[in-house]
Amino acid sequence: MRVNSNTKARTRAAAGLTVAALAAGATAGAGPATAQPKAAPAAAAAAADCSAAYRIEQKLSSGTTWRMCWRYDGKAGLVLEKISYQPKGEPKPIRVLNSARLGQIHVPYDDGSVEYDDLTGFDFAQGLMNLAPGECPGGTIKTVKVPDSWNEDPNVKGLCTTTRSRGHAYRMQGDTANKVFQAQGKDLLVYTVNQVGWYEYMTEWRFQDDGTITMNVGATGSLSWDDYDAGDGRGWPIGKGASAKATSHSHNAFWRLDFALDGSTKNRVEQYDSTVSAPTRGQRAPTTKTTRTKVTKETAGDSKAYRWWRMVSATGKNKDGHARSYEIVPGVTTKYPGRSYTKRDLYVTQYNKCELFASHNPGNCGPGAGKSVDKWVNGQTLTHPVVWMNIGFHHIARDEDQQPMPVHWQGFSIAPRDVTAMNPLTPAELGWQNGHWRPRR
């Protein structure tokens, strides 16, 4: 049976946690037989950087193969490493990331009563939940050995890898014979569920057949039953009348991405901004000008309209001779200004193996190094940039949040820019339409 050994953890919810843990344990024990792991593909051995048990390799029906290794960290939970992308027509896998993981989930309550650093302080990793086969439709549930487990048996059937359709990848009316080119996109999904107090967090990684990677945290489970004492403007009435107000709070999620485009960590960082100007004499319409700023030193940045960033490969070019890159596509965020580390949307730091969590970093990274990502932005030249993305969600509860609470998602994407010379899903018939093409008659 699971018992929360961290007596400092969430004292206000501790009693509830025990009940929830009991219920979860009972459910898992009584569940149907678990999914059988599939045999590892034989071809994977050649490209393997990890043993079969820690390898994820998926060739999607559209021809794109994703490969990676996974491990499970005692604080960060799921860590994906050595992630590579190989669309059809590419002779070998293209490395994208050395490492991709959560960097923190920071949860401050609006009444100032409490705030949580869920990964470093509240046993997020130890809260890994067993998944029933139905929670991983069409996929494989891998067994994870949880470090510092609360259980007698530290093994949890907790890592799902599966595939999912995402609707149209593209559609185009051909210019002859009423031909329609269309494809349905396919994604590899990799996810875990981690319980922290009354909440259950889904950590989902989506690897699309077009090279895009989307990472999301979904919060579900239950509202914290003990946080119903908010004053005016700090909560929302839940249940009959207005006697009980669930306390509003924020979920500030951080991801830490260590890029290695084409296998090199010496990626360059660029920021792009566009300005729109009113028409001048002789112009029929407003004009838009886009400028590039090279980011050569550690930086803290803010998302805004007409701004984006990209990581550019130090070595790799596509078949058109363009440098390969991955663009950072920020998701919807409510930035929480209450702490120094949540004040900015994006941080880029020089790699340091000790700098692993955006706040409450457990490691001692040297004298005066500080414990949070904002402190690590201190002017170092970027030769091995690490990207930290901060996506916040302000949760004002609603009646529909009970019971269970519907999953609310927050996250962002990275999308390929010039990794391939054309759409990686281009059908053979259209392969000649690259660049300034003209219709063939």
Ligand SMILES: [Cu+2]
């Ligand atoms: Cu919430």
